[in-house]
Amino acid sequence: MPALDDDTRESRIRVAPSAPLELMWVLHFAQAGHEHEDAFAPLEALRLSLGPELARLRGDDVTRYSTELIVLAQRSGTMLDLDLGRFFARIDDAMLDGSEIPSLRSESPAELEATRSRLSRLRADPAVRKRYVELLTEMWSAVEREWEAEGRPAVIAEAQRWTRALQDGVTYLQLLGMPTLWAGRPQIDALADTAAEEGKLILTPCWFGGKIHVLDLDGTVFAGQGIRHDEPSYRKVAAEISSSIKALADPTRLAILLRLAREPASVTEIARQFHLSQPTVSAHVQVLRESGLLEEKTVGRSAKLSASEDGLRRLFSDAQESLVRVFRS
Numbered sequence: 001m002p003a004l005d006d007d008t009r010e011s012r013i014r015v016a017p018s019a020p021l022e023l024m025w026v027l028h029f030a031q032a033g034h035e036h037e038d039a040f041a042p043l044e045a046l047r048l049s050l051g052p053e054l055a056r057l058r059g060d061d062v063t064r065y066s067t068e069l070i071v072l073a074q075r076s077g078t079m080l081d082l083d084l085g086r087f088f089a090r091i092d093d094a095m096l097d098g099s100e101i102p103s104l105r106s107e108s109p110a111e112l113e114a115t116r117s118r119l120s121r122l123r124a125d126p127a128v129r130k131r132y133v134e135l136l137t138e139m140w141s142a143v144e145r146e147w148e149a150e151g152r153p154a155v156i157a158e159a160q161r162w163t164r165a166l167q168d169g170v171t172y173l174q175l176l177g178m179p180t181l182w183a184g185r186p187q188i189d190a191l192a193d194t195a196a197e198e199g200k201l202i203l204t205p206c207w208f209g210g211k212i213h214v215l216d217l218d219g220t221v222f223a224g225q226g227i228r229h230d231e232p233s234y235r236k237v238a239a240e241i242s243s244s245i246k247a248l249a250d251p252t253r254l255a256i257l258l259r260l261a262r263e264p265a266s267v268t269e270i271a272r273q274f275h276l277s278q279p280t281v282s283a284h285v286q287v288l289r290e291s292g293l294l295e296e297k298t299v300g301r302s303a304k305l306s307a308s309e310d311g312l313r314r315l316f317s318d319a320q321e322s323l324v325r326v327f328r329s
Contacts, residue, residue, distance in 0.1 A: 012196065012197075012199040012201075013166055013172055013196055013199075013201045013202075013203060014199075014201070014202045014203070015159045015160075015162045015163045015166070015202070015203045015204075015205070016080045016159060016202055016203075016204060017080075017082060017152070017155035017156060017158075017159055017204060017205060017206070018073075018079055018080050018081070018082075018204050018206075018222070019078075019081050019082050019083050019084050019087070019147075020069065020070065020073035020078060020079055020081070020084070020087055021070070021079075021204050021206055021209070021213065021222065021224070022147065022151065022206055022207060022208050022209070023066075023069065023084060023087075023136065023139070023140055024066045024069050024070060024213075025206055025208040025209045025210060025213070025226070026043065026046070026139050026140070026143055026208050027054065027066040027069065027136075027139065028064050028065075028066060028210065029043045029046070029047060029208070029210075030043065030046045030047050030050055030051040030054060030139060031047070031051045031054060031055055031063045031064045032047055032051070032064060032243075033063075033243040033290075034242075034243045035047075039228045040208075042142075042143065042146065043143070043208070045142070046139055046142055046143075050135055050138060050139060053135065054135055057128065057131055057132060057135065058114075058118055059117075059121065060114045060117060060118070061289045061290060061292070061294075062110055062111055062114035062292065063290060063292075065107075065111050065114065065115075067104065067107055067111060067114075067115045067215070068114075068115050068118040068119050068122070069136070070215055070217070071094075071101050071102060071104075071115065071119060071217075072087075072091055072094040072095060072119075073087060073094075074102060074217050075093075075094040075097050075099075076090035076091060076093070076094040077090070078090065079217075079222070080202075082152060082156075083152075084140055088133070088136075088137065091133055091136075092129070092133075095119070095122040095123060095129050095132075096123055097123075098123060101115060101116060101119065102216075102217040102218040103216055103217070103218050103219065104215070104216060104217070105187070105191055105216045106188060106191060106214050106215050106216040106221070107216075108310040108311070108314065109310060110292065110295065110308060110310060110311065143208065146207075147207065147208075150207070151207030151208065152207070154207055154227060155205045155206065155207050155227065158205040158227045159203075159205055162175055162203055162205060166203075172192070172196065172201065172203060172223070175203070176203075176212070176223070176224075176225055178212070181212060181214055181223060182212065182214060182317065183317040183320050184313050184314075184316065184317035184320070185313070185314075185317065188214050191214070191216050191221055192214065192221050192223055194219075195216075195219065195220065195221035198219070200219055200220045200221060201220075201221050201223065202220065202221070202222050202223075203223055203224050204222050204223070204224035205224055205225070205227050206224055206225065206226050206227065207226070207227065207228070208226065209224065209225055209226030209227070210225070210226050211225055211226065212224075212225050213225065241319045241323065244291065244315055244318055244319050245315065245319055246287070246291075247287050247288050247290075247291035247293055247315075248315075250284070250287075252274070252276070252284060253284040253287060253288060255274070256270055256274065256281070256284055256285070256288070257288055257293060257294075257307050257312075258307075259273070259274075260294065260305055260306050260307040261306075261307035261309075263306075264297070264299075264304040264305060264306040265304065265305060266302045266303060266304055266305065267281050267282055267285060267303075267305070268302070270285075270305075285305060291311070291315060292308060292311035292314065292315065293307060293308055293311045293312055293315065294306070294307065294308055294311070295307075295308045295311075
């Protein structure tokens with residue numbers, strides 16, 4: 001009976017490509033901190049030309065995460081569309097929707113707060129809405145020809161292959177070539193397992209995708225990865241890892257992070273304790289913030305900084321997964 005239960009669970013998993021998830025990945029790579037090459041070289045122009053403006057428009061430090069776009073796709077009923085025509089036709093209504101966002105249990109507290117804040121700004125500010133849609137349109141226009149000519153046929157074929165593999169008894173983790181969906185976050189695997197048992201797990205192969213994505217939308221979990229990662233670029237992997245851990249490479253910066261892990265402090269307090277100028281401390285804080293390692297709260301007239309345990313765990317788990325993936329390939 002256990003084997004029958006496993007087969008039943010796997011057979012209820014759906015496989016479906018998603019144009020909104022493709023756009024999510026395009027935005028992800030547009031805000032990357034490293035140069036793109038090989039299959040992703042065409043995205044380098046977007047990173048240089050539109051990535052900085054997208055970061056400024058969002059107005060937060062949770063870079064390379066575009067969960068607000070996925071919420072807009074869910075609200076517009078277009079998550080599993082293979083083109084973005086209906087998404088762009090309905091995005092204004094979705095941005096003006098003031099309802100509560102979906103559960104998003106796959107996201108960290110910082111990512112969840114950033115998603116709420118971004119959606120709130122979009123709903124409240126017509127100018128921000130207009131420029132956000134313009135940026136999305138520009139980015140998708142830059143990759144749409146490749147998507148239609150190569151990406152869309154490829155992910156449809158890959159979805160058919162994944163479906164056959166599941167029917168043959170391959171588990172979704174085996175299909176993705178991973179022992180766990182997210183190293184260091186076992187709750188992500190628990191979300192996906194529950195969704196699989198309830199027939200709410202949707203596997204999404206992506207043309208522009210990276211190594212893994214997992215998104216929980218009120219119990220429905222979308223999990224997938226890019227289909228062009230069988231032969232990794234070692235320079236690209238090295239660039240990604242070095243970019244992600246550069247915040248910890250400086251002894252002074254690491255000492256500041258360790259200090260903030262014990263107790264929140266302002267830039268002025270850190271400068272006084274470490275005998276550094278405020279501009280020097282601010283520069284270190286900016287690097288830590290961009291890496292997702294700091295949280296900030298306003299206390300009176302000053303901003304108190306504290307270390308983000310979630311951010312630190314995510315940084316190491318991402319680096320670990322990138323390295324282990326090379327060993328597995």
